[in-house]
Amino acid sequence: MKLHQTVEAVTQRIIERSQPTRSSYLERLTLAANRKPGPERLGCANVAHAFAAMPANDKLRVVTERAPNIGIVTAYNDMLSAHAPLQHYPELIKQEARKGGATAQVAGGVPAMCDGITQGTAGMELSLFSRDVIAMATAVALSHDVFDGALMLGVCDKIVPGLLIGALQFGHLPTVFVPAGPMTSGLSNGEKSKVRELAAQGLVGRAELLQAESKAYHGPGTCTFYGTANSNQMLLEAMGLHVPGTAFINPGAAVREELTREALRTVLGITKARRFAPIGQVVDERCIVNAMVALLATGGSTNHLIHWVAVARAAGIVIDWNDFSALSEVVPLLSRVYPNGAADVNQFQNAGGPGFVIRELLDAGLMQADVLTVRTGGLREYTGIPSASLDGSLHWEDAGSSKDDAIVRPASAPFSPHGGLKLLAGNLGRSVIKISAVPDDRHVIEAPCRVFDSQEALHVAFAADELNRDLICVVRWQGPQANGMPELHKLTPPLAVLQGKGFKVALVTDGRMSGASGKVPAAIHVSPEAAAGGALAKVRDGDIIRLDANAGTLQVLVDAAQWEARATQPMPQALIEANGLGMGRELFASMRRNALSAEQGACSWL
The missing domain is CATH 3.40.50.2300 (Response regulator)
Known part of the structure; x- marks a missing residue:
């Protein structure tokens, strides 16, 4: 072919x-x-150190018999x-x-x-x-x-x-x-997710949630x-x-x-x-x-x-x-x-x-x-x-033919003619969205935004019933330079609950959502990240954002002149201090300082 x-x-x-x-x-x-093999190339002391702990027969093979x-x-x-x-x-x-x-x-x-x-x-x-x-x-x-x-x-x-x-x-x-x-296979992933959503709503307690998780990861x-x-x-x-x-x-x-x-x-x-x-x-x-x-x-x-x-x-x-x-x-x-x-x-x-x-x-x-x-x-x-x-x-x-065409299909009859990932670009930067699990009617979301400086803040707002409307949640200061770019998968259950209530919701973030990101539209890895002066640092509560996975765009719908004149907010000092302390994060400070953008692999070694 x-x-x-x-x-x-x-x-x-x-x-x-x-x-x-x-x-x-x-x-x-x-x-x-x-080069010559190591045992021939290295000095005698080097070779002796390398194989000192080997069983005698192994040592004979590698040193003498090459x-x-x-x-x-x-x-x-x-x-x-x-x-x-x-x-x-x-x-x-x-x-x-x-x-x-x-x-x-x-x-x-x-x-x-x-x-x-x-x-x-x-x-x-x-x-x-x-x-x-x-x-x-x-x-x-x-x-x-x-x-x-x-x-x-x-x-x-x-x-x-x-x-x-x-x-x-x-x-x-x-x-x-x-x-x-x-x-x-244990408890199905679908059943596990349902229990997580119930827990996010306070409809089941810790004991039931732990039981479900333990059946899934067993x-x-x-x-x-x-x-x-x-x-x-x-x-x-x-x-x-x-x-x-x-x-x-x-x-x-x-x-x-x-x-x-x-x-x-x-x-x-x-x-x-x-x-x-x-x-x-x-x-x-x-x-x-x-x-x-x-x-x-x-x-x-x-x-x-x-x-x-x-x-x-x-x-x-x-x-x-x-x-x-x-x-x-x-x-x-x-x-x-x-x-x-x-x-x-x-x-x-x-x-x-x-x-x-x-x-x-x-x-x-x-x-x-x-x-x-x-x-x-x-x-x-x-x-x-x-x-x-x-x-x-x-x-x-x-492998033969598919044993279950609800799981795998031939290239002649795919689930979709396109791959599961989409590049988004616009005045908020460049990002990606995984659309393979997102319902077709959720590929375009246009709504006012609510800006959060941490995933914890979003959870607090959800618990206080402040998010029950069409909404795009912006979670910033989550990129490689800000805090090491953690996955934000804990946001999936509350956002899925809101979507399940019929609201049009989406997430826009310079963080990651992991391989488990699913049915909620999420523009992730936004680059440049907010901590590097990216556009997410200019977004304000109430701004209208349009996420269009069909057109491949991510835009804040603010007058161009007004947007250009708007100040870029600095990362809050409290976050800077908190991100660098505890759980060994102090040892990763140089990695945060030197990290490239997500699109450049977030490498700390180049």
Whole structure:
């Protein structure tokens, strides 16, 4: 199938735009790849330190026999459901390495925080920048420079982008990502949301709410909605960085252990065959576009309009929201998974999952098949569903037709001819909206605004019944420089309640709404942010705002001369002081000062 002309055009303009930085990146990669292996290159004391704790047989292999040595970077902790299953992966990987005549070492660990735990608290203000901390921790782990390949163990929101950014600094290493899979289905996401809305109205108490939440989040694995964590896994499949079909296999499934072993065999196969497939070559401009297409086709997390900009930059590739917007015009929506539908990711997997979506996109000319991946067969290998025989051997079967066309559909009969994300621009700045879950009659909202300087202030106003009308809620001072750009997902229940009462409501913010943002229209990531002098700092209560997702505009309907003359308000001093104190936020002050805009990936390291 010939590549769609828009996909081809976007790819080409990214290649041209990125030429200086990408060339420089590849030069550094080549220099690193052409060096001798670490045990031959380093001094004797360095080598002795590197392998001092290894079992004798492993030490013999790596030092004397020059066997390949694979570095493991893990996000394991036993507090977070998504990462708890990773506990036993390193030993499994080491066993498999020995079978292949190689060695493996845990090079280092990275922090993994859960936005579900910190949502609505001060700790959430560390969340976005934890991505860059994870990237730095990955770099520290691999900086020992004695590895021939790497395995990245991690799953959730900031963890995978952080691991990916860090791994790309060592772009000369073959690298495979190893997930743990989603938890089994509990209380449905729809039922959970209903209880949250009842709690927001005071119709159920804490005991009932906690019971519902505990039934929804009940075991090991990622949350079952299609938020940032599970969008991560979809994108890694589309980028060819997983063992094919690994993303949504449950932690307890029999095939999961074999897929983890296969990850080691895959990275080892690259090193032994001397196949030039380092991660810095795999993640090229076409790979990034494939990831963007997969995000749009599945109605994935809005967070990736920040994270994948940063990931691309780590590989010397420059993308922006215009690229996402252009692709969204031609990429059809092929799946409906909560919050874009009723299904959870387990049902998505059973209906066809990533394999079905990738095959449909390839066949429609919307993804590029002839890309480098960690496997030898290109992206077509990622259209299969894995299973294991009784002897443990893996095999893949074509995803076939959709098992449930309420969940996944072919490209010839999509849920929508357009992707799930839309760029908005106007006199309030540039922002994005996730429209895949928003009812069609809510794509255009024009109403007076109410301005809030914090999400807590909005909750107070809601509880006081001050918001029962057509209304656009502006929540500002929530960008990277202001307070680290926390997710504002706690705003979803009260706004959904107002919408459920028949009011036309929307949110406009320079903060994030997470991969769980749903049926309420939300213009998020507004850039420039208020703290950087953006237009949200000029908005006043009562201003009429028009959010038009059809036209792609976000405007405050104030006379142009009056708007131009209006003063930009400074961030309140009380907020500045509060944002920097407590919960470790003091340590992130330099990140807030140096953060780029959301459209530039909110990077603190450029």
